[in-house]
Amino acid sequence: MKNALVNLENITKSFDGQMILDELNLYIRENEFLTLLGPSGCGKTTTLRILGGFEKPDKGRVVFEGKDITNLPPNKRNLNTVFQKYALFTHMSIAENIAFGLKIKNKSKAYIDDKIKYALKLVNLDGFENRMPDSLSGGQQQRIAIARAIVNEPKLLLLDEPLGALDLKLRQDMQYELIRLKNELGITFIYVTHDQEEALTMSDTIVVMNQGYIQQIGSPERIYNEPENAFVADFIGDSNIIGATMVRDRLVEILGARFACVDEGFGENKPVDVVIRPEDVELVAPSDGTIQGVVTHLIFKGVHYEMEVTANGYEWLVHSTRMHEVGTPVGIKVDPFNIQIMNKPESEDEEAVGVNE
Amino acid sequence: MNKKLLSAPFLFWSALFIIIPLCMVFYYGFTDKDGAFTLSNIMAIATPEHSKAFFEAVKLSLLSTVICFFLAYPLAMILANLKGKRSSLIALIFILPMWMNFLLRTLAWQTLLEKTGVINSILGFLGLPALNIINTPGAIVLGMVYNFLPFMVLPIYNVLCKIDVNVLNAARDLGANEAQAFLKVTLPLSVPGIISGITMVFVPALTTFVISTILGGSKILLIGNVIEQEFTQTGNWHLGSGLSIVLMMFIIFNMVISAITDKEGDTNAL
Structure with a gap:
């Protein structure tokens, strides 16, 4: 200062x-x-x-x-x-x-x-x-x-x-x-x-x-x-913002499936928001994925393909250079480093309240 | 083809009421009673009687234009700075008198200013000496300023409204105080409005005969009165037309000069 x-x-x-x-x-x-x-x-x-x-x-x-x-x-x-x-x-x-x-x-x-x-x-x-x-x-x-x-x-x-x-x-x-x-x-x-x-x-x-x-x-x-809240995550680029539960340190449950992550200190069984950038969602064979889903939309964007994958009731936005046809069953995998955990806002107003460094 | 047809009524109108009369004015102006060509109607402006009326008209209309400018500019600035509903209401107040008949407004001033008029009655009631305003050049200037002020306010108001407020902010940002920002930015940018305001006040003021007749009595003759009398009283259309042409040329000459200086001002500004 x-x-x-x-x-x-x-x-x-x-x-x-x-x-x-x-x-x-x-x-x-x-x-x-x-x-x-x-x-x-x-x-x-x-x-x-x-x-x-x-x-x-x-x-x-x-x-x-x-x-x-x-x-x-x-x-x-x-x-x-x-x-x-x-x-x-x-x-x-x-x-x-x-x-x-x-x-x-x-x-x-x-x-x-x-x-x-x-x-x-x-x-x-x-x-x-x-x-x-x-x-x-x-x-x-x-x-x-x-x-x-x-x-x-x-x-x-x-x-x-x-x-x-x-x-x-x-x-x-x-x-x-x-x-x-x-x-x-x-x-x-x-x-x-x-x-x-x-x-x-x-x-x-x-x-x-x-x-x-x-x-x-x-x-x-x-x-x-590392967006600190849903507003920042949403405003800066495309992202998947999903309600989740922090099971314990370095383990989060998203849409009923457990993902390894790197964040600590949120407590046990605490509701949180997770942010996953579309380019960080990996599409693999169904048996290799943490969650299984089906490709529902496919658009060619030049540098990459933009796909929507419906899995466990959520439409995942995915950017990938590899194309998967609509209707293809796929598995979703996310590297632990690419899962960003955020505290849930406590009220509507809280979303706008200052987050200080 | 269709578009050309649409302009036909206007062309017909302007031919009938502008071009033909103008030709007639030129015809009468350059001929004598027998229809022979002469310049005497034009040269008649040089006689002491006519040139006095001409210069009196130029003097009073210039004075009115200057007064209008100094009244109108601050007013236009205030109006332009008002935002929202209030501005249109206040602008309306200034436009409102223009919707009233011009003659009525001038006659109203006569009633106010007369020796036994409203103002003097009030002054007399208060035991103050009566004012002698009616039938003086001052009364004519007052009438001109009152009648023509809106024509100065509106064009200036229009250009001021169009100036981007950030251009003024930029001037302030670059170190200009309020007075410098006004002189170096606002004023030069409003020159087109000032010029059209001056034209719209000066030209009708120069040619008026109604204001000078009603508020100047028969004592002060302006060039407009002289021309009017040649047509309506003396019946000498040739002389009236000749003097009209001189007046018209004077106005056109002034407008050309102002257009040229305006263009120069554009390229080598302050």
């Missing part, structure tokens, strides 16, 4: 009586690529706007480099934002757009010209100085929006779903571009998205949010492989 660049402390915010953020606590380390991930309305954009200074929290503090900036207006904060729909100044040329912040800070013309050149080179748009924003494609406009922000040398760059308006191919290119930029510039990125794949590709740390609460904080691998 001491080395944190930004600390959000007990941030609470509601609009028209509706709670958006409830006692949110989060710290962001220097030089981190942190992603706020969640469905729309989860509070991720509000968190970003509070950081940028466009919203004031009802309660709580924003501490930036050790100083309380909760009440500072956006223009007094040493951070910059890249907005969702670029928000370029359409009445100015690209050079004027990039120079905007520097001119306000009364930098010399030579300095500004240097910076414009440098920024355009960085985003691979050399020679675009005199173009107007309207003559650029969406992807190019987004690069200019990034260039306009980074010439001000912020400590922290906030990105609000910057790739949301781009098509798939361009989005993937821009993801690599952003990782490269972050490494070259050595500044902290806070990235907001609802796209789990984007989050997994780019982030050092992912913060999964739902209904104003943080659900889980962790590295992409950890969030994917």
Whole structure:
């Protein structure tokens, strides 16, 4: 916590009586690529706007480099934002757009010209100085929006779903571009998205949010492989989430069959949820499986086949490179390491309540 | 073919009521009583009597346009910043007077401003000296501002509503304070609305004769009054048409100038 660049402390915010953020606590380390991930309305954009200074929290503090900036207006904060729909100044040329912040800070013309050149080179748009924003494609406009922000040398760059308006191919290119930029510039990125794949590709740390609460904080691998609750498991990728009973340490009973697992400390005969990723479900000969079932659906997805197997009353989602025709009896096997055990939420509300690291 | 047919009523209408009358105005403007070609009707603008009415009209309509702009801009900003139900209600309040007859509104001001009118009666009742507003240039400007203000508010309101709030947020984010964000972003982006607002106020104000007749008495002659009199009282259609053409050319010239400067403003902005 001491080395944190930004600390959000007990941030609470509601609009028209509706709670958006409830006692949110989060710290962001220097030089981190942190992603706020969640469905729309989860509070991720509000968190970003509070950081940028466009919203004031009802309660709580924003501490930036050790100083309380909760009440500072956006223009007094040493951070910059890249907005969702670029928000370029359409009445100015690209050079004027990039120079905007520097001119306000009364930098010399030579300095500004240097910076414009440098920024355009960085985003691979050399020679675009005199173009107007309207003559650029969406992807190019987004690069200019990034260039306009980074010439001000912020400590922290906030990105609000910057790739949301781009098509798939361009989005993937821009993801690599952003990782490269972050490494070259050595500044902290806070990235907001609802796209789990984007989050997994780019982030050092992912913060999964739902209904104003943080659900889980962790590295992409950890969030994917060890989701702490059903919401995270469901939101990050496809998964089989099944009610089960923890018989004892390292043994779980799923749909009446006993599976070996690696988790301990849940108690004996305790109801739990298990998460099994579709690619971790192995289809074998019926006699070799822990559970027996029948393939009910088959779709070819390119990289793999997606199948549904009905076994012991549950439809298992399975990804495999080996095809099994519909109607084939199969056995299901799962490696103990690939069974993730989660505590059951105690009530409906509990599902949304913060799970702290 | 069908689509062309659909436009037929409009073409017929514009031929009958716009193009033919315009041709007649040009015909009368460039001929004398005997039908011979002459420029004297056009040159008549140079006589002291006419040029005085012309410059008086330019002066008062410019003044009204400026006042309208300074009243309308803040108002449009307030309206544009209101969100939801309230904004449409308040916008309605400003549009409402436009649904009332223009003559009635102007006559209402006459009743208010007259020497023995409503305002002076109240002032007299309170023991205050009477105001002498009616039949002054001030009364005409007041009438113009009152009547034409909505035409300035609406186009500015429209462009302001279209400005993405994140563009302003971006300006603030890049270090601009509120005043800088306004001057460098909001104002330049609203120029198209300002120009159409100015045109929509300046042109009718310049050519009006109703407001100057009702609120200016017969003391102040504007170019609109002169033209109207040539048609309705003197019966000299040739002179009336000639002066109309001069006025029309002046307006077109101004609009072309503003269109050119607007385009330049687009490429080398602030």
